[in-house]
Amino acid sequence: MVNSKRRKVLIASVAIVAVLGLGYAWKSNLWGSELFDWGSDPVIRIQPASEDSLHVEYPSVFKVGDSNVMLYSGYGDDHRWRIKLATAQNDTDYIKQGNIFDEKKLPFKGAYAFPFVRKNLTNGVATYELYFSVTEDGAPTYSAIYRSSSVNGLRWETPKKLLTDSALDPVVFKRNGHDKIIYTAMLNGDNVIKSAELKADGSAEPSRIILSPIAGIYTLGILHVDAKPVLVVETQNSWDAYCFDASDNLIVASQEPIFVFGDVAEKKWDGLKYGMYFFEDASTPTVYYNGIEAHGVEQGGQIGVANYDLDSLTSKLNLTQCQ
Incomplete structure (x- = not known):
């Protein structure tokens, strides 16, 4: 998985669709070290x-x-993705609790992954x-x-x-009094980000790009700065910041990424960092993420946690056109 074209092909493959974060495993932190204090060890192994x-x-x-x-999301010996649960008293002492569903009662038989919880x-x-x-x-794909x-x-x-779509990594939030869901999808072989409004009856309006x-x-994360939602998008080389304009489309919220990958100098469990989840209810600004060792490694993705400097991150953003 050495380029974005290869990554797009893999997104369409069921067998390895949720392993696609591996595509950037030849990268590590180059810029943005002043923002993030990465953990030394995984919190879920x-x-x-x-x-x-x-x-x-x-x-x-x-x-x-x-x-x-x-x-x-766990992926194991039977090569099926499942959503699992872990609990902790702080940001590092997680204890696995197993599956969240009785799989005999599920209305589908395929893989399920990319959880997003809203409280x-x-x-x-x-x-x-x-x-x-x-x-x-x-x-043949996530559908x-x-x-x-x-x-x-x-x-x-x-x-x-x-909803029905080739949808990965959903994120749900409230904007202008309305519930929104956004996610990545494939359209004619290209990656796009789509949005749909969630109705009061639990259904969704038709989605749009x-x-x-x-x-x-690939993956998405969301945090709020000055009460405005900022979407963090994992690209081929970086984590980029976007926000919403008056037409509810995404626009660039920073002239430079908030995190840029650089060449790996040594083997580490999180040589690649992706799958970011900004935990805004934490006592200090906290982001959970996926880590994997290096390019070509086809197993070993684990979960880490980092703190970040919200003031430094905010200083990188330009939210003047954000609504």
Whole structure:
């Protein structure tokens, strides 16, 4: 996976579709070290002879009481992606808790990965919404986004289909009083970012393209700066910042990336950093991410955590055209 064209081809392959972060494994941090304080060790590790034996990736982290709960994607000996759960009292002491669904009750038989959890508070009572990508029965690629809910963040209802698309890495947030979902997708062999409005009845409006980048893209992350949503997009060489204009399209929010990859000088478990999830409920600015060693490594993706300097990050952004 040495270039964006190769990466696009792999996005269309079921067998390895969620291993695509490997495509940038020949890179490491060159610019942006003043923003991020990377952890030295994984917080979720692969585990031999298990459903987590090859990769553990794509974390989504949220608070339940005083504890952290993480949903992540595991890929193991049977070569199927599943969403699993881990809990912790801080950002590093995670304990795996296993699968979140009774797979006998799932309305699909394929892979499911890329979880995104949104926590809602209504009259002080928390509920949790989960959105994730699914390879439906017989589909050659990820073909839908499903949704589930939970009253405690630990036990999840049987999911239902939200929308049909070649959708990866959904992100859900509120904008101008409306719930939005955004995700990456393939269109005529090219990567795009799409958006759809979520209706009150739990369904989704038809989606539309909000960004057609020149280079290949993959994973997404979101954080808020001055109450404005900033989308962080993983590209071939960097993490780039975008925001929304008055027409709800994505525009560049910085003249330079917030993180640029450089040549790997030594082998590390996180020579490549991707799959970013900005955990905004943490006591300090925190981002979880996937790490893998180097170019050509086909297994070993693990989850790490870093702190970042919000003031330094904000200083890199230009939000004057952002709505």
